[in-house]
Amino acid sequence: MNPTKNEQMIVLYWHCLDMKECDERFLANAIEQLCQFLKKEPTRLAVHPKRVKDERELVKKVDIILDKIRNQPDEFERGAWNIVEVLPAAAHLLVYCMPCSGIAKVAVRFKNEAEWGITYPYGLTINSFAAVYQRGNKFVVWHEALHLLGANDCSDCHSAECCDSAHDIMQHIPMPENVRNWPFLCGKNVTRIQRKAKYLTHV
Numbered sequence: 001m002n003p004t005k006n007e008q009m010i011v012l013y014w015h016c017l018d019m020k021e022c023d024e025r026f027l028a029n030a031i032e033q034l035c036q037f038l039k040k041e042p043t044r045l046a047v048h049p050k051r052v053k054d055e056r057e058l059v060k061k062v063d064i065i066l067d068k069i070r071n072q073p074d075e076f077e078r079g080a081w082n083i084v085e086v087l088p089a090a091a092h093l094l095v096y097c098m099p100c101s102g103i104a105k106v107a108v109r110f111k112n113e114a115e116w117g118i119t120y121p122y123g124l125t126i127n128s129f130a131a132v133y134q135r136g137n138k139f140v141v142w143h144e145a146l147h148l149l150g151a152n153d154c155s156d157c158h159s160a161e162c163c164d165s166a167h168d169i170m171q172h173i174p175m176p177e178n179v180r181n182w183p184f185l186c187g188k189n190v191t192r193i194q195r196k197a198k199y200l201t202h203v
Contacts, residue, residue: 013058030138132144149193152188
């Protein structure tokens with residue numbers, strides 16, 4: 001499960017923005033729990049969680065970019081790409097903030113349906129950025145983190161993206177009452193995550 005000498009380590013950075021200590025503990029626990037799930041079947045994926053604050057130079061760069069995003073309402077896309085560019089290879093960043101935060105407002109302005117979180121870009125990208133602004137729902141944290149790792153939404157049952165389970169984590173509004181136990185991913189998203197992991201670890 002550990003990367004070989006020629007492989008990259010997949011890192012999931014997390015960062016609380018203007019939140020309380022209890023929120024930071026909540027996010028740390030949610031990310032750690034997801035990483036433990038991912039080690040199991042069917043994904044068998046090693047993802048290493050890291051707090052951005054523990055890396056002094058990186059947190060300075062990230063906070064400067066986040067300030068620009070929330071102060072420039074039309075610059076979400078550019079700001080997201082700027083964050084992607086300062087991250088180490090094969091690393092992703094999930095930011096946790098309040099629904100009333102500038103980041104949340106700019107994200108919803110950029111994408112109206114991003115009611116509680118957003119990931120940009122996702123797919124076969126080396127680095128990605130996500131923001132979660134629904135407080136206290138670890139299923140939303142997991143949903144956006146899984147976007148970072150390659151999963152797609154599967155809530156549109158009129159498209160080929162739709163999975164065959166009403167209890168998948170990648171549905172529109174994942175909540176405790178409508179998400180099954182692990183594995184809570186459909187087969188299509190397991191394949192996507194594994195494909196992206198293979199891509200990331202060999203870039």
